[in-house]
Amino acid sequence: MYSTMRTIxxxxxxxxxxxxxxxxxxxxxxxxxxxxxxxxxxxDDLIAVENRRLSGRYHWLIMPKAHKIRDIEALDGNDLPLLQEMDRVKHHLIALHSTPATPRPSIISGYHRGRRPLLGKIYYPDIVSIHHLHLHVIVQPHVVPRLLKYPAWLPLMWKSDARVMREVRRLV
Known part of the structure; x- marks a missing residue:
């Protein structure tokens, strides 16, 4: 109970x-x-680390070693190969650490949203805490972070990596 309250x-x-x-x-x-x-x-190009605050059984951050892209709002069609490599690493880590008892719905992956225009000079808030492009991969996420910090239902805060990949493919 204390842990849940602290998380909230x-x-x-x-x-x-x-x-x-x-x-x-x-x-x-x-x-x-x-x-x-x-x-x-x-x-040579990517690094994946364990997140400091685990939001699930496993919680990795996959990022390029080169600090060139701040967040997903800065991506363009030229970044598709980078996203594909990050996706390859995601699947590699999942394969290494998953079991048949880890169904796909118990894995969430995506990016926090960066600052972007809402209306004129009014902006959505900057959700990204570290301004270095990074993909979150969370295996068997805890309930509270899944609902509030990594919500698939709230595009203001979070965008799935599959959606980001689709959008960047359209820019090629």
Whole structure:
């Protein structure tokens, strides 16, 4: 019970402190390997790490090593190969850590939304906490984060990686 209440408090704190203005991060914690909890995959271009705050049985962040893209709002057709590689790593990690008892619906993957125009000079809030493109992959997500922090039903906050891939394919 205490853990659930703590999670709910963290989520409400997160929602209450969304960035409504353009925020620039001068240092990126993902670019400094000392900040990474545990590296679970690495190749020449991508790295996957365990998230500091697990929102499920497994919770990985897959990202390019090069810090070129802030968030999904900055993607264009040229980024399709990068997204395809990130998707390949996602499937690789799922295959390594899943069992037949892990049905597909118990895996969610996607991106938090970045700052984007709503109407004129009014913007949606910036949901991304680290301004370095990263894909969340959560196996057997906990109930509260699944409903409030990684909700498929709330496109203001979250967009599935499959949807992002479809949208970027249209830009090619």
């Amino acid at each position: 408090k963290r989520i409400f704190h997160y929602l209450a402190h969304l960035e409504w203005t353009e925020r620039v991060q001068h240092t990126c914690i993902f670019c400094n390997r000392e900040n990474l909890v545990k590296i679970v995959y690495e190749d």
